[in-house]
Amino acid sequence: MKPSIERNLFEFIHDPSFIDWVLNPTAISDQVWEKYLRENPTRKKELERARFLIKGFARNEKSLSDKEVSEIWDKIEHSKNSGSARFLKLRKWSVAAGILLIIGLSGWFITRTNPKDSISIDYQSIAITSDPGTDIKLVFANHTQQTFTSKEVNLKYNQDGKLEAKTGKQVQTEELNKSTEIIQMNQLMVPRGKRSSIELADGTKLWLNSGSHAIYPVAFTGKSREIYIEGEGYLEVAHDALKPFFVVTDHIKVKVLGTKFDISAYKDDDHVSVVLLEGSVQASSPIEVQVMKPNQILNYQKLTKKSTLENTNVFEYVAWKDGWMLCNKEQIQSIIRKLSRYYDVKINYTDLRINSMTLTGKLDLKNNCEDVLKVICATAPLKFTILNNTISLIAKD
Amino acid sequence: MGKEYQINSDTILWSDFIKGKEDAFRIIYNNHVHSLFRFGCHFTTNEALVKDCIHDVFIELAKYRSRLSVTNNIKLYLFKSLKRKIIKSLNVGGIFSALDSEHLPFHYSISVEEELVESESELIRYKQLNKAMDTLSPRQKEAIYLKFISELSYEEIGLVMKLNYQSTRNLVFRGLEKLRESFPNNLFLLFLHRGSKPRNLT
Numbered sequence: 370m371k372p373s374i375e376r377n378l379f380e381f382i383h384d385p386s387f388i389d390w391v392l393n394p395t396a397i398s399d400q401v402w403e404k405y406l407r408e409n410p411t412r413k414k415e416l417e418r419a420r421f422l423i424k425g426f427a428r429n430e431k432s433l434s435d436k437e438v439s440e441i442w443d444k445i446e447h448s449k450n451s452g453s454a455r456f457l458k459l460r461k462w463s464v465a466a467g468i469l470l471i472i473g474l475s476g477w478f479i480t481r482t483n484p485k486d487s488i489s490i491d492y493q494s495i496a497i498t499s500d501p502g503t504d505i506k507l508v509f510a511n512h513t514q515q516t517f518t519s520k521e522v523n524l525k526y527n528q529d530g531k532l533e534a535k536t537g538k539q540v541q542t543e544e545l546n547k548s549t550e551i552i553q554m555n556q557l558m559v560p561r562g563k564r565s566s567i568e569l570a571d572g573t574k575l576w577l578n579s580g581s582h583a584i585y586p587v588a589f590t591g592k593s594r595e596i597y598i599e600g601e602g603y604l605e606v607a608h609d610a611l612k613p614f615f616v617v618t619d620h621i622k623v624k625v626l627g628t629k630f631d632i633s634a635y636k637d638d639d640h641v642s643v644v645l646l647e648g649s650v651q652a653s654s655p656i657e658v659q660v661m662k663p664n665q666i667l668n669y670q671k672l673t674k675k676s677t678l679e680n681t682n683v684f685e686y687v688a689w690k691d692g693w694m695l696c697n698k699e700q701i702q703s704i705i706r707k708l709s710r711y712y713d714v715k716i717n718y719t720d721l722r723i724n725s726m727t728l729t730g731k732l733d734l735k736n737n738c739e740d741v742l743k744v745i746c747a748t749a750p751l752k753f754t755i756l757n758n759t760i761s762l763i764a765k766d
Numbered sequence: 767m768g769k770e771y772q773i774n775s776d777t778i779l780w781s782d783f784i785k786g787k788e789d790a791f792r793i794i795y796n797n798h799v800h801s802l803f804r805f806g807c808h809f810t811t812n813e814a815l816v817k818d819c820i821h822d823v824f825i826e827l828a829k830y831r832s833r834l835s836v837t838n839n840i841k842l843y844l845f846k847s848l849k850r851k852i853i854k855s856l857n858v859g860g861i862f863s864a865l866d867s868e869h870l871p872f873h874y875s876i877s878v879e880e881e882l883v884e885s886e887s888e889l890i891r892y893k894q895l896n897k898a899m900d901t902l903s904p905r906q907k908e909a910i911y912l913k914f915i916s917e918l919s920y921e922e923i924g925l926v927m928k929l930n931y932q933s934t935r936n937l938v939f940r941g942l943e944k945l946r947e948s949f950p951n952n953l954f955l956l957f958l959h960r961g962s963k964p965r966n967l968t
Contacts, residue, residue, distance in 0.1 A: 431804055
């Protein structure tokens with residue numbers, strides 16, 4: 370739950386996310402509550418009181434050691450099989466006093482594996498917003514970072530808590546801190562001119578296009594799965610009817626059970642679009658919910674908050690993941706915006722006639738930017754010049 | 767898509783268990799043994815007795831598995847069942863005569879062990895809180911415990927304590943009011959930023 374503005378002691382201690390934070394603080398929850406205090410400095414006293422109370426309530430809890438847990442279990446198994454449960458008295462339990470609070474609390478959180486149904490994470494506060502620079506950057510839950518200088522990186526999160534990072538032919542393995550007590554979030558930032566893919570712990574595959582940022586848990590432990598995307602991503606979601614998958618963007622949220630779709634939510638675009646290839650998804654904006662069918666595109670206008678749904682050739686929208694750009698009467702304007710993201714170059718034009726030109730065909734993005742522009746200029750009445758890393762497009766008379 | 771139905775994971779686990787899947791039984795045990803043990807230890811200092819009762823709860827589950835009805839709230843089922851077993855065992859021991867749910871002790875004190883505090887002033891405040899805790903009735907303590915440590919809802923607490931919703935809420939709120947009164951105003955300077963060291967101002 371996102372902390373609301375005015376709260377008294379009772380409201381704090383009746384908020385499960387507050388209790389979670391007090392008993393089991395994480396870097397993320399620390400940030401959330403510190404932010405709350407910065408914005409609501411007058412609540413500090415009440416918050417401190419509530420925090421103190423909860424800490425106090427949890428201070429004297431007894432705990433079972435792993436050994437005791439298995440001893441009780443063995444006796445249950447034994448009694449169950451011998452069929453004389455009532456008469457088999459348990460004689461002696463090894464005493465494990467003295468291991469009080471710390472282990473007790475961690476045991477407590479490990480067993481509490483039913484986080485609330487709808488996760489409510491404040492991605493804005495988690496997101497690393499520093500300029501991504503020119504390298505692909507992976508940020509771990511503890512905020513350590515790893516940069517990749519290659520054009521592309523392919524990450525794979527295994528269920529046993531291992532992370533494989535593949536760059537070209539090189540594979541690097543990372544042992545992740547496999548703690549089930551908190552949701553560990555990783556972030557992948559793909560700058561302009563680069564692309565990446567991630568295979569998440571549930572088997573879902575995510576391709577991230579240039580200039581995109583994803584935040585996702587290392588393991589999906591709750592009743593639902595949720596990731597955050599800014600920019601463009603193509604997803605093949607692993608089917609799990611009991612754990613719906615949510616993709617959160619700054620404007621709309623998409624709920625899926627198992628499907629293939631593309632979502633484009635760039636900050637500098639005036640719209641967010643969702644393109645569905647297979648299955649069914651439900652896209653919700655603050656004011657409406659739309660259910661999509663395969664081969665449809667949903668366009669959400671940020672300004673009006675309205676969305677439209679229409680049929681389309683969906684492959685145009687996802688070709689980027691295989692290094693193609695399919696254009697079907699696509700405006701040069703829009704192609705140029707995509708190319709400048711993809712290759713991280715500036716492309717300018719001043720001639721307004723260019724706005725009315727459209728292009729149909731297939732561009733091979735595995736070529737360099739210049740080659741792609743040559744193809745465009747051979748098709749449309751255009752030419753280009755390159756000066757100081759800026760490309761100018763000129764209409765031929 | 768019309769109306770949405772969300773299947774509760776407890777319902778599935780429970781029905782797997784009733785069908786005789788051993789994994790499900792083990793998962794139920796692992797998920798709940800710690801919180802059951804902690805809850806139980808508030809009724810008695812005899813940890814072996816609590817372990818015996820947990821054992822009995824699970825044995826009974828296994829024994830009557832085919833006769834059990836559907837539940838979507840395993841935790842509540844187990845908490846109720848453990849409390850019943852503990853009351854029964856305490857009565858058998860002859861320590862208390864005719865102990866019932868209403869007159870059960872509930873030991874709940876705040877540890878004032880020094881190694882577990884961040885500062886001297888925090889220790890003083892815990893001592894004060896502990897004193898205030900002593901003024902609560904056992905039922906108030908139990909309700910507060912179930913609410914904030916076991917994280918049960920007011921409805922669930924009512925079922926464990928055999929009270930209606932309103933009485934349950936009243937127990938918790940009156941208890942909290944008493945604790946709040948005990949707060950000295952000037953002693954609230956907890957360190958929110960853990961790990962930030964005081965700067966040396968020389």
